[in-house]
Amino acid sequence: MTKIQAQNVGSPLMNLIKLRGVPILQQLHLEEKLLRTSSDNWCIINDGTDDPTVVMGISGKPAELIEIEPVLQDHMPVIKRFTGGGTVIVDQGTIFVTFICNKDLIPGLQPYPRPIMNWSSILYNEVFRGIGKFSLRENDYVFGDHKFGGNAQSITKNRWIHHTSFLWDYDIKNMAYLKVPKRAPEYRLARGHLDFICCMKDYISRSDFIDGTTKAVGSHFSLNSTQLASIEVPSNAEFTPSTRLLSKQELEAAALSQTDESSA
Amino acid sequence: MALRMWASSTAKAHKLSCASKSHLSSAFSLSRCFSTVLDGLKYASSHEWVKHDGPVAIIGITDHAQRFQNESGTSVSKGGSFGAVESVKATSDVNSPISGEVVEVNTKLTETPGLINSSPYDDGWMIKVKPSSPSELGSLMGPKEYTKFCEEEEVH
Numbered sequence: 001m002t003k004i005q006a007q008n009v010g011s012p013l014m015n016l017i018k019l020r021g022v023p024i025l026q027q028l029h030l031e032e033k034l035l036r037t038s039s040d041n042w043c044i045i046n047d048g049t050d051d052p053t054v055v056m057g058i059s060g061k062p063a064e065l066i067e068i069e070p071v072l073q074d075h076m077p078v079i080k081r082f083t084g085g086g087t088v089i090v091d092q093g094t095i096f097v098t099f100i101c102n103k104d105l106i107p108g109l110q111p112y113p114r115p116i117m118n119w120s121s122i123l124y125n126e127v128f129r130g131i132g133k134f135s136l137r138e139n140d141y142v143f144g145d146h147k148f149g150g151n152a153q154s155i156t157k158n159r160w161i162h163h164t165s166f167l168w169d170y171d172i173k174n175m176a177y178l179k180v181p182k183r184a185p186e187y188r189l190a191r192g193h194l195d196f197i198c199c200m201k202d203y204i205s206r207s208d209f210i211d212g213t214t215k216a217v218g219s220h221f222s223l224n225s226t227q228l229a230s231i232e233v234p235s236n237a238e239f240t241p242s243t244r245l246l247s248k249q250e251l252e253a254a255a256l257s258q259t260d261e262s263s264a
Numbered sequence: 265m266a267l268r269m270w271a272s273s274t275a276k277a278h279k280l281s282c283a284s285k286s287h288l289s290s291a292f293s294l295s296r297c298f299s300t301v302l303d304g305l306k307y308a309s310s311h312e313w314v315k316h317d318g319p320v321a322i323i324g325i326t327d328h329a330q331r332f333q334n335e336s337g338t339s340v341s342k343g344g345s346f347g348a349v350e351s352v353k354a355t356s357d358v359n360s361p362i363s364g365e366v367v368e369v370n371t372k373l374t375e376t377p378g379l380i381n382s383s384p385y386d387d388g389w390m391i392k393v394k395p396s397s398p399s400e401l402g403s404l405m406g407p408k409e410y411t412k413f414c415e416e417e418e419v420h
Contacts, residue, residue: 058355085353110417113354139353153354157310183352 012041012105014221016214017228019046024053024090025079027098028243032082034100034231035154035161037239042100043217045210052091052174054078055165057152060087062246062254067177069255076177078246083161085139085152089177093169093199095206097213100161111155116162120151126216132203138185141166145187146198168200168209299328301411302385306404308361309413313385316401317392320367324389325349325358328414330381346391349380362400364393 019027027046034042054066054076062068062078065087071078090096099120103111109119121136128134132143141149141164149166175193188196200209217223305313311329315322323346330349346366348355370389373379379388395401405413 057350057353059350082355083353084350084355113351113356117353151353154348155354155356157357157359 011220011222013224014041014043014217015224015226016217017042017044017226017231018210018214019044019228021048021050021092022046022228023051024049024055024096025077025243025245027096028055028079028081029241030228030231031098031100031161031163032241032243033239035156035159038100039102041102041105041221042098043221043223044096044098044100045213046096046098047206047210048092049090049094049096050092052076052089052171054087054089054177056080056087057085058082058242059084062251063257065179065181067179068251071177072248072251072255074177078251080244080246081152082242083152083154083163086150086181086183087178088150088165089170089174090165091171091174093167093171093201095166095168095200095209096163097166098161098163101159103155103158103160111160113153113155116153116155116160117151120162120164123216123220124149124213126219127209127212128204137187140185142187143198143203147196148198148200166200166209167197168206170197170199299326299414300385301326301328301407301414303407305385306361306401306406307410307413308359308404310359310361312359312361314361314401314404315389316395316398319394320392321362321364321395321401322389323360323362323391323393324384325380326410327384330384330388358390360391360393361404362393362395363397364395366391367394368392 024046027044027049031044034040054071056062056065056078058080060080066078070076088094103109106119109115117136117139121141124136124141125134135142137145137147139151140147141151147167149164151162151164153160153162155161172194178193180190180192184190204212214223301307302313305315307313307326311326313324313326346360347358349358350356369391370379372387373390380390382388
């Protein structure tokens with residue numbers, strides 16, 4: 001059963017799915033399926049993911065981005081997702097917010113990376129009004145010059161997805177699985193992970209963030225709260241997700257190339 | 265600006281479906297908008313260009329489109345359309361404006377993906393297609409219509 005909230009009657013419809021602890025691979029498969037096979041607009045909020053997981057962008061190279069030996073040793077899962085962007089490690093302290101939209105949903109918004117990024121910052125400005133010194137810095141959400149939200153997108157002919165992993169909290173030891181990327185935003189200034197990022201929990205509670213985001217989305221769209229089980233896509237929709245878990249063999253091969261490079 | 269390309273041999277076996285709108289025009293040179301628009305090409309509203317070259321059509325993305333992929337370290341990958349370009353945070357599908365069989369993929373883009381930015385109409389071509397319905401070329405925009413289309417898009 002769905003429930004339409006009459007906050008913004010007459011505005012375009014946005015289906016809202018609130019999840020908790022859903023595995024990130026399952027979330028990404030759902031998102032890719034909705035992007036490719038649905039013609040509706042979706043906002044997905046997943047409050048944490050149960051198992052710590054490394055998630056790389058579509059062209060991520062494990063040898064360049066992760067410390068493979070400890071990843072293998074500790075059996076840390078590594079996913080390559082269908083969107084662009086960098087590498088993150090996600091866990092119960094990560095809150096995910098995703099928008100999957102038709103390209104004509106927002107009047108005047110051109111379906112390109114930068115305009116979509118800018119639109120998202122307008123929405124989150126409402127969420128963080130009076131809280132910290134929030135801004136969109138290059139492609140990251142920051143308080144001051146400390147990153148707490150990383151973004152990635154995929155744009156198809158008629159739709160786009162913009163998804164964010166918010167660092168509500170993190171486990172310091174998990175950061176050791178990630179290398180400092182070669183390609184980094186200018187404002188990072190060669191800072192290590194712990195000097196570069198910050199926790200949202202120092203600024204806002206989990207429930208206030210999720211409620212605030214829901215309210216902000218509701219101020220732009222007519223919200224239709226939907227349960228995961230009731231999502232329907234066209235029965236003739238052919239879809240195979242490209243988001244996948246990397247195999248142990250792939251990671252071992254990457255480790256070998258990492259060793260070869262360092263001894264060269 | 266640099267782009268990295270992923271070339272796939274399976275591209276050669278792809279059959280592509282038309283994704284164009286109908287705009288007939290006479291072609292003449294215009295480059296009044298910020299982006300360059302060339303004579304002798306046809307254009308789709310999704311910002312791909314087509315050059316009919318004998319039995320094949322050459323396809324790439326326009327200068328207008330590559331401007332929005334204006335971040336360093338970009339890649340091209342295969343997606344639901346014939347491929348995708350990647351900028352720092354986003355993948356963007358590239359759609360074929362015409363139907364046909366892909367006969368060649370520009371493998372230079374694997375090593376030098378920046379060609380899509382620096383030479384979108386020449387060395388940055390992406391695929392060559394043997395058209396299955398040559399009349400589809402007539403339904404694409406000419407340079408004047410495409411220039412106007414870009415200008416109107418940029419106003420909003």
